[in-house]
Amino acid sequence: MRFLVVLGLLAGGLARAAGVSVAVAANFAAPMQKIAQAFEQDTGHKALLAFGATGKFYALIRNGAPFQLLLAADDETPARLEKEGLAVSGSRFTYATGRLVLWSRTPGLVDQQGEVLRRGGFERLAVADPRLAPYGAAAMQVLGQLGLLQQLQPRLVQGQSIAQTYQFVATGNAALGFVALSQVMTEGQVSEGSAWIVPAKLHAPLRQDAVLLAVGRDKPAAVALAAYLQGEKARAIMRGYGYEF
């Protein structure tokens, strides 16, 4: 509760400073920091970013957190907020479509076809909790499609968010895991370890929607950022992290 009050004071103060407070899905943290920089240079508006799980943001927004814009990890949460009157109707748009990747920090462990999942030879496979994170739900669909769900279930460990799932794999506690491509890609390359970029046909599309929240209605900085996210400059940054449109 105290956290909410502090957050409220903070965001309230920030709103007066002609910035836009944005709730950003954890998987979109890295590109959004770059986009916010470019946005400030180009428009003079400052974007104040909070990163976290989309489900948590939903609870915060429902309880009055003064975010002006939500960049969700799914398309359901923005739609739900709009239906509940907490977001400006008609302001929803898909800012990016994410890609799922099977990643290990050990070079050579994950092959280009993801055969490692059948082959085995690993103790733990990390996924995000499918109830909480769209990337986790997508990972479970992939395992289902490959017919490996039953077989691999005992080896699954769950992160509460895609950020935590990445942590498990990055520290080597899980040999491999399904994470967001944006977490392991910089400038169009998977920079470390080994990876299988999961074919998009193996899971429902990871459409990530943004929505202008009621607090952000008619706020110039919020409206400007929503438009900026759909522009070529922002998209070039997103492409570098593996997002598609």
Added chain:
Amino acid sequence: MTFGTDDLNAVWLTLKLASLTALLLLLLATPLAWWLARTASRWRAPVGAVVALPLVLPPTVLGFYLLVALGPHGPIGQLTHSLGLGTLTFTFGGLLLGSLLYSLPFAVQPLQHAFEAIGTRPMEVAATLRARPIDAFFTVALPLARPGFFTAAILTFAHTVGEFGVVLMIGGNIPGVTQVVSTQIYGHVEAMEYAQAHWLAGGMMVFSFLVLLGLALLNRRQARVLS
């Protein structure tokens, strides 16, 4: 809507983790607290400070370092591998280790205070009656420090039940293995399953209140007995 199977498993697992933690901590903390209460060594202050660290540190610090240290590239991880134990993260053993560290001050400090309150006199008297130090410890010091043991046991048990950050960071949310009540509540809240969250969270409130109430009543009775 009441408790689901996973919820009940989480309750059972939490009780198991908290009881084992309390039991092991009483065994481990007793010699440590005894030493802290009696020693004149210059290591007393630094050791006391290290023991108190979990009181001050955010659980995320402990959780993060455990994740790194227990992992296959960390020092503890390499040790457990060479002992054939594998990696401790995502296991009940790992959770137990984390809980022992996390609740350590809640066992050591009440015991230390209890031992200090006894003072040196009863042990000296025992020595003049030709009791060996070890006999004196078991027949004189331990019975006199009984209130401290009660407090330490209850506090470590309750504190472990309330543990969250450490479990979250090294547990991996495996039902029946590392999914405890606090992380289960967190999952319910995040998944917007507020009804289930209420059942568990309400249960925690009642439980915590009863523990604290019990402790207060116990303390009052002890005070009356002593006066």
